[in-house]
Amino acid sequence: MENDLLARLIDAEQLYQNAPCGYFSLSADGKIIKINLTLLNWLGYEEKELLGQKFASLLTKGGQMHFEMFFWPVASISKAVKEFSYEILRKDGSLIAVLLNASALLDEHGKLQAINAVLTNTTERKNYEKEILHSKRVAESEKKRLQFMADLVPEIIWTTTAKGNIDYVNARFCQYFNCNGEDTRSSFVLSKVHKDDLRELLKVWYRSIATGEHLQKEIRLLNREGIYEWHLLKSALFLDEEGNMTNWFGSCANINDHINALKKKDEFISIASHELKTPITSLKAVLQLLDRLKNDPSNKMVPGLIEKANRNVDKVNALVEDLLNASQMNQGQLHLNKSMFNLAGLISDCVHHVRIDQRYEIIIEGDIILQVFADEGRIEQVIANFITNAIKYAPDSKQIFINLKNAGANVLIEVVDKGPGIAEEKIPHLFDRYYQVENKGSKYSGLGLGLFICAEIVKRHGGEIGARSTLGEGSVFWFSLPTS
């Protein structure tokens, strides 16, 4: 009984049939003469369906060629074949991947009698490898997609390791700092930070590394032209699924224009307050004097004081008008009320309205019969501004010429003075908002809005505006208007 059990336990046939590998034997002409159950199960065939079949017929086309051309000759000569990789067709048409090891049985003359083969099923491993490969490809293409995106944005972008060493930079980074992607040691980047911002930056940076808090700071960075520009630096810690610190993501948005605009605004507010304060202080002084004289209205100082008060009120009025006009233009609220009128007539009226000292002579030249279809009030504003500027900024030019020219579909109006002129590099900025050639401690009052308003008026009419000037010789301020 015991022997029976033992015999059953070590039943070689049982082991052969149910082993975790596929076993089969081939005759000298490659036909299956024995095959175990495991392999039959893998393939989904009955034993009788495969016995007598050529093993090669179970292989894919490529596998068949390999089997005939390599496996069979090698097996016949070298007796043993190790780990040939094949795919075998199941009965249902699907494939299993296997590794084939085989040994050849030869007779005493070395002639092949049969082949015993063992198959290991590698389908799962193959699928796993395929999955890994696929995931790798997906990760690669995702990385490329993110890099493409990062290269497209106008911000400087980088990532660092958890310890703060830079391990990725985008195209804008290289372009801004004029470096290649490799030259990105932390010291390189820190050398680009303005020295006045560096201490504070390092302080918040170390605090962020210690606490994991996001970082946000305005700093100046040196660009490839050697100019510092304001940037908004943002940096955030990236945690993986287990909550480990893996990377810092950082970006720098260029906010230089924004910061400069704010600075300009502050500067402008200070200029505007100063400009308004001067006539108001003077007006106050005049009123105090008039107050003292209120019981003596026939005092000979009174008319002069009233005249002075009026001049100061006019100044305040002109400044406030400029401010209102500029804000109107800014909001695109300039409405034109057009009519047909004679330009020379308008200019004569205008010269009359502008309070001009007897010392100055305004000479109108050119085509005095020219007519235009435009907003008379606004065009008068432009000409008045050119004339008052000529008197204000070229006080020694006693003659001011106004030329009227017919230029086909346009008329051209030029105001010419023989004053000090304007440096060439300043000319392109003359029509910018708040621009003054000499703004700090200037002896002239003004807000740098006059020419900006003129330009807006002319542009709204579909015309052009400009200036030419030679230092020491004078300036020509001109504008053109379509005739209809």
Ligand code: ADP
């Ligand atoms: P503001 O209202 O302060 O006078 P504008 O916009 O009218 O400003 O003029 C801008 C700048 O252009 C002035 O600061 C002045 O320096 C310069 N400018 C204007 N007209 C003349 C001129 N005829 N000659 C020299 N400089 C001029």
